[in-house]
Amino acid sequence: MQKINSALAQGQNLILTPGIYNLDRTIEVKRPDTVVLGLGFPTLVPSNGGVAMEVADVPGVKLNGLLFDAGALSSPVLLQVGKPNAQKSNPQDPTLVSDVFFRIGGATAGKATVSLVVNSDNDCRQSGYSGHCGELPLRLEKERIGETERIGSSRIHYTELRRAGQKLHNSLCNA
Numbered sequence: 511m512q513k514i515n516s517a518l519a520q521g522q523n524l525i526l527t528p529g530i531y532n533l534d535r536t537i538e539v540k541r542p543d544t545v546v547l548g549l550g551f552p553t554l555v556p557s558n559g560g561v562a563m564e565v566a567d568v569p570g571v572k573l574n575g576l577l578f579d580a581g582a583l584s585s586p587v588l589l590q591v592g593k594p595n596a597q598k599s600n601p602q603d604p605t606l607v608s609d610v611f612f613r614i615g616g617a618t619a620g621k622a623t624v625s626l627v628v629n630s631d632n633d634c635r636q637s638g639y640s641g642h643c644g645e646l647p648l649r650l651e652k653e654r655i656g657e658t659e660r661i662g663s664s665r666i667h668y669t670e671l672r673r674a675g676q677k678l679h680n681s682l683c684n685a
Contacts, residue, residue, distance in 0.1 A: 511535035518544060526552035526576070536561045542568040543603070548575030551611070555620070559583030565591045567630065570603040579613045580620025588612055588622050592629035605630050 515538050518524060524537075528550030534557055539546060546563075554576060556562045562578050562585070565571050571591075578588040589612070591605055612625035 511537070523547070525549060526554075528552055530555060530579075532557040532581075533560070533562055534558055537563040538566070539563065539571055539573075540566040540568065543570035543572075544568075545572045546574070546576070547572075548577070551575055551577045553577045553579050554588075555579045555581045555618075556585045556588070557581050557583070559585055561585060561590055562588045563590070565589075565605065565630075567592045569605065571605045572608070573606065573610055574608045575610075577611045577613065578625065579616050579618070580622035582618060582620065584621035584623065586622075587624040587627050589625070590627045590629070594629050 511534055514524060515535070518537070518539055518541065521541055521544075523545040524547070526546070526548045530553045532555050536556075537546075537554070552575075554562045559581065563573075565573070573589075580588060589607075589610070591607065607626075607628075610626075614620050614622050614625065
């Protein structure tokens with residue numbers, strides 16, 4: 511993990527090939543316009559109960575083709591985009607989370623409190639699904655603003671995504 515984080519900190523992009531990556535540390539994406547590309551849906555599993563990936567409050571990051579799978583030790587979150595009160599995002603250069611999937615209780619009895627946390631004001635999410643313990647996948651865009659439902663031990667809360675006071679679309683946060 512140290513080599514990956516060092517390369518990312520130096521401005522390199524990351525391509526992950528098919529396989530299961532047991533992460534002993536968080537993958538830290540700190541530079542703007544970084545690309546993290548999964549080929550064949552690599553599976554990222556936090557092995558020590560940590561966060562699998564954190565994206566800093568920077569514009570233009572592209573995440574594509576990834577599967578986040580909860581590990582045996584409970585993680586607070588699997589993917590975090592931006593820090594709380596994030597303000598450095600750019601509507602002209604949004605962060606993109608595309609074809610990114612989350613699984614809790616898939617191949618192993620994994621545990622996580624939250625699948626995805628988005629603190630960035632300007633982001634785009636496409637084709638993202640969250641599945642839990644054999645339940646049907648839940649699409650990120652839902653027409654259930656303000657509702658909370660429980661699936662297993664997880665709570666799903668539907669919120670609005672906003673940019674500069676404008677409603678962009680509805681999003682799903684596993685909270």
